[in-house]
Amino acid sequence: NAGVTQTPKFQVLKTGQSMTLQCAQDMNHEYMSWYRQDPGMGLRLIHYSVGAGITDQGEVPNGYNVSRSTTEDFPLRLLSAAPSQTSVYFCASSYWDRDTEAFFGQGTRLTVV
């Protein structure tokens, strides 16, 4: 049971490049989300999904796209990377009930130069 798997672990992008951060979970969780972690700001919600085919915006969605074609996968796309998107990104998943524990991936450290 792998839990939540994020790839890559590290990435350096040039301004304007695009890329996709991958997230997969094998716990059959309905709810998946993406956060970014910046010093002094904690984790801020980017996008989330309550099931396959359903996504919604969080606190800081601008510059990011998501899709959820399967229960297992929830990729995060940066269409045109900017230095302000330099951050550590975490994917999380949980059951639908809001009182259940969220399981986090190991994170992706992204640097945009």
Place this chain on the structure above:
Amino acid sequence: AQSVTQLDSQVPVFEEAPVELRCNYSSSVSVYLFWYVQYPNQGLQLLLKYLSGSTLVKGINGFEAEFNKSQTSFHLRKPSVHISDTAEYFCAVSELDNNDMRFGAGTRLTVKP
């Protein structure tokens, strides 16, 4: 939307001393409350959660937290810390009627020998 304030960004403490990490939240509806821990270069792990019932909640690794509705607080405590407790701690709140979890900015606990 709900919000979380962690009152201390850094807490240094000597080994075997007690510690309290403070968390206040803001919400107009009923909430679930969580504490997560992040060890260096890792994702977040659940320490404990408050859903309902007894206001004193016990978690893993000897931590406990007390929910105070009148003060909208959920402070985390441990009577005697260990070097291995050095980590960043995040308070989080989830409202019963929406789909996102909000995190505080984090408190870095450093336990010194």
